[in-house]
Amino acid sequence: MIGRRIGWALFLCLSVSLALGQEFRGSLVGRVTDQTKGILPGATVTVMNQETNASANTVTNDQGNYRLPFLLPGTYKVSVEMTGFRRTETTIRMSVGTDVTLDLTLQVGEIDQTVTVTDSTPLISSSNADLGQVISNDYAQNAPVLLARNIMNRVTLTPGVTQNLGEDAYSSNAQTEFSISGGGSKRGGNEIVVDGIPNTVANAGGIALFTPSLDLVQEMKVHTTLFDASFGRSNGGAINITTRGGTNEYHGSVYDYKRWKALNANTWENNRLNLPKPGINYNQYGGVFGGPIWIPGLYNGKNRTFFLVSYEADADKRNIQFRGRVPTELERKGDFSQTLNLKGAGMVQIYDPWTTTGSGSNAKRTPFPDSKIPAERLSPIGLAVAHMYPLPTTPGTPRIAQFNSNATGP
Incomplete structure (x- = not known):
């Protein structure tokens, strides 16, 4: 059975913020003013996650500005209050790796009076020029994308992104021959991050080391260009994935596709x-x-x-x-006298490592006569491993680095 993968993930979501290698959380910034656009230093701004009731607060500075960093993706209630003004509340949605600006206006009145803002202009990021797209779990679940339910297959929902799909892209944990090109960059020069942790196979062209299940992912942001230095290892695009966490209510799902x-x-x-x-x-x-x-x-x-x-x-x-190069019956016995070299222009030379003299580019070794390794020099373990391979299925003279076995199976 090919393509079988069993993935377990256990996440304990604590109220304490974790300091991770690359930031996947968002920040909320803005300015608090009165109805005449006068700045209001000393106003208290509070955010509360509506799923976990985790909260954070800050006080506006001398310019009336505030900043609340390290906000996990989710829906937040934002409130601002100050003596002599009515309390103002609104609801926002924070996305993965996104800095948004929310300016708030207070009205003169008693602090126990509350003004609830239910309609506002769309939140924008004015602190950076990052280009990309946030893909929510609902969008990823319902998008008409072929292949398996694999979050990495959803990167092509971002404008300017193309994808190289290999055979394994049909599985839920596609790794082999899988890369994207974002914003005109070279394929494979990408950085993939899961919950702030680098998740890219080293020296493998931007391939994901681990792909979380689609139901485990909360959001994914595909950065195509102009992202900040936290993704400095990438000369292409960057994929920032955040996983779901537990909430105050028990929720679950079971699926079979x-x-x-x-x-x-x-x-x-x-x-x-x-x-x-x-x-x-x-x-x-x-x-x-x-x-x-x-x-x-x-x-x-x-x-x-x-x-x-x-x-x-x-x-x-x-x-x-499947295609591959397997040892022939003679090669299993250490006899390479019938095996052609890489160019197919003659017998391959097998050298005796015990005869090495010199070092580096000046090293010299004596070849085994007729490219036959003496039986007493063969390792029993190596012989046992060699006999675990199937015999060649392709007729013809064996040659180094040339496929000689074909097989079909699940």
Whole structure:
């Protein structure tokens, strides 16, 4: 069975902010003024996450400006109050890795009077020129994108992004031959971050090391150009993913998505050539569950401590062709006298490492006669490993670095 992946993720969402390598949280900035546009130093600005009731506050400076950093993606109630003015409240949505500006106006009145703002201009970021797009979980879940339910397959929903898909892109944890080109950059020069942690395979062209399940992802922001230095390792695009956390309410979901060959339509090309439908039997299943940590009689984590558990597995029963270079019957015995060299212009030379003299570019070794390694020099462990490979299936004279085995299987 190929493409099978079982991923476990357990997240304890504490009220204490974690200092991570690259910032995935957002910041809220703005200015507080009165109705005449006069600045108001000393006003208290408070934000409260409506799912966890976690709150933070600050006081405006001498210029009436405020800044609230390290806000996790989510919906927040923002309130501002000051003696001699009515309390003002509004609701905003913070997205992953986004700095937004919200200017607030206070009206003269008693502080126990509240003005609720229900309609305002769209929030914008005036602190940077970052270009990109935020993809929410709802958008990613319902977008008409082919292939598996893989969050990395959704990057092409961002304008200016193209994608290179390999065979493994059909699985829920696509890694091999998977890269994007954002804003005209070279493929593979990308940075991928999950919850502020670098998630890019080193020296592998911007490939994701781990792909969280689609139901575990809260939001993803695809930065195409002009992003800040926190993504300085990338000369292409940057993908900033944040995962969901537990809330004050218990929530969960169970899913099973399956693609049956019997229900699939054949391709146009196969119909033209009178070929049968490709054998695709793909199944992706899992679940997510989270909420406050509660131990009866001992601890109630509501408003304080939360958990989230995610499980996902996929089974891909397609018949896929494999090609490779395997040792021949003679090569298993240390006999390379019938094996051609890399250019196919003669017998490959096998050198005796015990005869090495000199070092570096001046090193010299004596070849084994007829490229045959003596039986007493062969390692029993190496022989056992060599016999674990299948025999070649392609006829012809064996050659170094040339495929000689074809196999088809799930």
